[in-house]
Amino acid sequence: MNLAMIEAAAARMTGHVRHTPLLHAPLLDRVAGRRVFVKAECLQVTGSFKARGGWSAVSALSPDARARGVIAFSSGNHAQGVAYAAAAHSAPCVILMPSDAPAVKIANTRAHGAEVVLYDRATQDRDAIGARISADRGLTLVKPYDDPQVIAGQGTVGLELAHQAAEAGIAEAPVFVCCGGGGLSSGIALALQARAPGLQVRTAEPAGFDDMARSLALGSRQRNKELGGSICDAILTPSPGEMTFPILARLAGPGAVVSDAQALRAMALAFTHLRIVLEPGGAVALAAALFGDGLPETVIAVATGGNVDPKTFAAMLERSA
Amino acid sequence: MNLAMIEAAAARMTGHVRHTPLLHAPLLDRVAGRRVFVKAECLQVTGSFKARGGWSAVSALSPDARARGVIAFSSGNHAQGVAYAAAAHSAPCVILMPSDAPAVKIANTRAHGAEVVLYDRATQDRDAIGARISADRGLTLVKPYDDPQVIAGQGTVGLELAHQAAEAGIAEAPVFVCCGGGGLSSGIALALQARAPGLQVRTAEPAGFDDMARSLALGSRQRNKELGGSICDAILTPSPGEMTFPILARLAGPGAVVSDAQALRAMALAFTHLRIVLEPGGAVALAAALFGDGLPETVIAVATGGNVDPKTFAAMLERSA
Numbered sequence: 001m002n003l004a005m006i007e008a009a010a011a012r013m014t015g016h017v018r019h020t021p022l023l024h025a026p027l028l029d030r031v032a033g034r035r036v037f038v039k040a041e042c043l044q045v046t047g048s049f050k051a052r053g054g055w056s057a058v059s060a061l062s063p064d065a066r067a068r069g070v071i072a073f074s075s076g077n078h079a080q081g082v083a084y085a086a087a088a089h090s091a092p093c094v095i096l097m098p099s100d101a102p103a104v105k106i107a108n109t110r111a112h113g114a115e116v117v118l119y120d121r122a123t124q125d126r127d128a129i130g131a132r133i134s135a136d137r138g139l140t141l142v143k144p145y146d147d148p149q150v151i152a153g154q155g156t157v158g159l160e161l162a163h164q165a166a167e168a169g170i171a172e173a174p175v176f177v178c179c180g181g182g183g184l185s186s187g188i189a190l191a192l193q194a195r196a197p198g199l200q201v202r203t204a205e206p207a208g209f210d211d212m213a214r215s216l217a218l219g220s221r222q223r224n225k226e227l228g229g230s231i232c233d234a235i236l237t238p239s240p241g242e243m244t245f246p247i248l249a250r251l252a253g254p255g256a257v258v259s260d261a262q263a264l265r266a267m268a269l270a271f272t273h274l275r276i277v278l279e280p281g282g283a284v285a286l287a288a289a290l291f292g293d294g295l296p297e298t299v300i301a302v303a304t305g306g307n308v309d310p311k312t313f314a315a316m317l318e319r320s321a
Numbered sequence: 322m323n324l325a326m327i328e329a330a331a332a333r334m335t336g337h338v339r340h341t342p343l344l345h346a347p348l349l350d351r352v353a354g355r356r357v358f359v360k361a362e363c364l365q366v367t368g369s370f371k372a373r374g375g376w377s378a379v380s381a382l383s384p385d386a387r388a389r390g391v392i393a394f395s396s397g398n399h400a401q402g403v404a405y406a407a408a409a410h411s412a413p414c415v416i417l418m419p420s421d422a423p424a425v426k427i428a429n430t431r432a433h434g435a436e437v438v439l440y441d442r443a444t445q446d447r448d449a450i451g452a453r454i455s456a457d458r459g460l461t462l463v464k465p466y467d468d469p470q471v472i473a474g475q476g477t478v479g480l481e482l483a484h485q486a487a488e489a490g491i492a493e494a495p496v497f498v499c500c501g502g503g504g505l506s507s508g509i510a511l512a513l514q515a516r517a518p519g520l521q522v523r524t525a526e527p528a529g530f531d532d533m534a535r536s537l538a539l540g541s542r543q544r545n546k547e548l549g550g551s552i553c554d555a556i557l558t559p560s561p562g563e564m565t566f567p568i569l570a571r572l573a574g575p576g577a578v579v580s581d582a583q584a585l586r587a588m589a590l591a592f593t594h595l596r597i598v599l600e601p602g603g604a605v606a607l608a609a610a611l612f613g614d615g616l617p618e619t620v621i622a623v624a625t626g627g628n629v630d631p632k633t634f635a636a637m638l639e640r641s642a
Binding site: 030108313315317 | 339341342344345346347348351361363364366368405425429432433589592593594595596597598599627628631632634635636638639641
């Protein structure tokens with residue numbers, strides 16, 4: 001993994017994956033008591049940063065492998081990212097999704113042209129189902145984070161951020177990143193190390209699923225006790241990635257942990273002051289940036305995704321109004 | 322009114338008013354049956370394009386006039402735009418708002434530091450109240466649309482759009498613009514005439530408040546029968562502006578009219594596929610772009626604002642889910 005791979009991924013994405021804006025609102029700063037800049041990956045073409053990793057991985061395949069197709073396991077955002085990239089490359093695409101994934105994510109993955117295979121998280125073995133389908137059809141597995149091309153793709157967020165922070169006159173700031181397996185966080189950390197060394201990644205996770213924060217504190221990969229039960233469906237992973245953890249152990253600051261209530265409050269503030277739609281898991285970094293203690297005057301948060309069911313969003317608004 | 326004034330306004334805004342992205346989503350195109358590009362002014366620093374006109378007008382005042390301060394009449398978006406600009410220029414600012422304006426707009430106008438004076442639309446004479454306060458304090462009135470500097474400020478949307486459309490390879494397209502008094506539509510039309518003559522402004526209005534569409538069709542300024550009663554509070558004006566109408570009569574295509582239900586449906590689709598928050602009046606142009614008949618393969622809509630009460634937005638989501 002190096003900067004050249006991230007730059008190559010950025011070049012392959014041109015015209016297909018959006019440069020997202022770095023948003024900022026005076027009234028949000030007032031609520032936070034500090035300047036908060038938000039990299040709005042919810043405005044990405046599939047509604048999350050996962051379009052970057054998906055595009056990077058699919059576009060890096062050999063023509064033969066691409067013609068046979070790809071497969072991915074995902075509760076939704078990685079699914080849409082891979083499906084979008086596969087369709088644009090005319091590559092067949094199978095996505096295994098848990099049957100309790102948000103309906104909007106299942107519907108959008110299908111709308112991007114992927115064949116969606118649903119499985120029951122509690123009773124079915126996802127890996128076995130995936131292995132059988134892959135073997136039958138010669139599909140290439142696109143992993144959600146432990147894959148160099150996926151990390152390189154997500155790292156393009158860091159290239160843009162380095163440029164945007166410089167334009168805004170920000171030389172030093174923590175960069176909170178919503179963290180599941182750590183693909184985005186590690187990619188951004190690599191890009192920032194090279195391009196904006198005053199910006200340091202800090203992972204952000206929901207309480208109870210703080211495997212990365214604990215792993216960073218202890219210096220070795222820790223596991224979560226539970227596999228589900230937070231509203232932050234997008235970023236519930238059992239443990240940090242094998243490839244991503246060493247990068248973050250070297251480059252990231254301490255991991256932040258926020259409550260589900262703080263994530264919901266961040267969604268409401270993003271609605272009112274930034275006019276963007278965030279899903280709970282995509283608002284965790286913003287929550288850390290808004291509500292964290294002992295932070296400097298200027299902070300950055302990566303708002304990772306906005307694929308949320310209307311009913312979930314409406315319930316959040318009713319609660320916050 | 323000319324291009325040089327719009328370019329000068331753009332120069333004065335640098336660093337204070339955001340260049341907004343031109344969004345695009347494959348799944349939204351599928352719903353529309355055409356390519357729909359959305360200029361997301363809801364991501365503007367005060368949540369609507371009105372920050373542009375406000376900044377342009379306040380920054381063009383003499384130092385003396387600025388020190389005395391400004392006054393504006395507005396149901397909300399112009400209020401926030403003027404209040405934001407005034408605060409940044411250390412100019413005192415009074416805003417007269419109808420007491421039935423959305424609560425979020427009143428609260429945000431106050432949070433931007435303005436003195437808000439509420440009046441009852443039915444029983445009180447806004448102009449008389451405003452005239453008295455202005456005379457007492459020597460305030461300059463910043464009109465919402467019939468002011469050359471305001472039109473120049475809104476026209477900066479057109480400069481950005483010309484550049485963004487060229488980048489996206491769009492040489493010809495209708496540009497739907499949510500239209501109240503016509504300040505934004507006429508400013509954009511002037512900028513596009515000079516910079517992207519293949520892009521033509523088409524005003525978009527809510528049914529029952531289609532004064533501009535009827536005026537364009539008849540060649541003279543027509544009035545609406547009602548002054549209120551649509552959900553599109555941001556763009557209910559009695560008639561086209563005196564300055565704006567001749568510009569649009571010369572440069573705009575036929576005006577589009579959409580129902581409140583179509584505006585709500587456009588809000589829901591913007592939520593799901595673009596992950597942006599639109600207010601009803603800010604979604605009218607998108608509704609025209611999505612649901613209009615006989616449109617070409619590629620269309621552009623300016624999504625003008627996203628200042629909407631959480632309860633209104635939640636009700637829209639519940640209805641559409």
